[in-house]
Amino acid sequence: MVQKEARARGRPRSFDADEVLDKARSVFWNLGYAAASLDDIALATGLKRPSLYAAFGDKHALYMAALTRTRTRAVAAMAAMVGREGALRAVLVDLFEAVIGAYVEGEIGQRGCFIIGTAVTQAVEDPQARALATAFVADEDALFRERFAHSASELAPGLTADAAAMVATAALHTLAIRARLGEPREALAQVAAAAIGAICGPA
Amino acid sequence: MVQKEARARGRPRSFDADEVLDKARSVFWNLGYAAASLDDIALATGLKRPSLYAAFGDKHALYMAALTRTRTRAVAAMAAMVGREGALRAVLVDLFEAVIGAYVEGEIGQRGCFIIGTAVTQAVEDPQARALATAFVADEDALFRERFAHSASELAPGLTADAAAMVATAALHTLAIRARLGEPREALAQVAAAAIGAICGPA
DNA sequence: TTCTTTTTGTACCATATCGCAAAGAAATCC
């Protein structure tokens, strides 16, 4: 006997929430929260405003959903990379390369990091965006610190795991900023190499 | 014979343009460009909108004027500090301390750096803001590079002046971000110390 | 087939936003 999967009563959604969140995020990523209008988002997602409200709440809730999902995914990806076996230098090279790849993507131009590029600006008057960005920075610090503690012998002489983590996070932040300002990929690669040199010492 | 200073015909301005620009900047600094309304700025400056238009043009021109003045002053201050004689480590300690001091100020909360905190978000769709922020980052890089070239023997072993400059600029950027997110002064001081450790090597 | 539930779209609401016209105010010039 074939049991059809039961679905709740009522008209079915005409969209996939994850897909819509991705498109909305793209608008926020390009324009920042305040400059992104619901009309912009409606246009990008192909949904009308009441549908967006029904699915996500209001504009702010939609933004927070996009930030939250981004943080979760970015941290998971970063954890996977710093968790790799192998020489620290090689791990960092791969990590920064992947990060740069993500930061130079964009339909209308380079956008850097969604969280650093938009939530930091909101932070002064938006406690939720601030909390999320703060947690994200703490995540970055913690992931680096753990890996560096594990690879302490591969750090530059005199550099503690703690200090090295801060230098590495600083590198991610400057890459986010520079990418959003349009610096070319090769220039970003040089910034990454400089950070790696400072963290791991001379090759 | 006493010669009174001749002034142009017409009603005199009731405000000082520099003072007004400072107040307008403060609003933009807290809220970012897009979220700062002309009403907010009018309230902060005590002027009505037509007066702001008469003095500065439009909202965007006012913002650009604030960015431009900020860059000029920040770069001059930074040049004065990195130009100081003395041990590189001590120079960097003083510089980062001064920078942190500026970044933790704010009437409604910490705001970090006006340019990094607001113009970077605008950069994707505002070519003028992008150009100014880009020039500012290049200024930071160049000032550090010059000083480090001059003090090459005081850098960590194997670290070039170029690379060290990028690490130092990265530190300014992460401080700007962290300060805007509300990290306490002591935490920012530790980030600065980490960067100095990476740039100058073990003490 | 009708009722109930959920979603979508149209039309709108209440307010906010940037910018401007015109009149009055404050100065210089003749």
Added chain:
DNA sequence: GGATTTCTTTGCGATATGGTACAAAAAGAA
């Protein structure tokens, strides 16, 4: 003192913005 110039204010225009009410559409249940 009147004309001219420049600045400030009031009041407004045109539009944008975030959010909502309600009717129609699309589904399940009886």
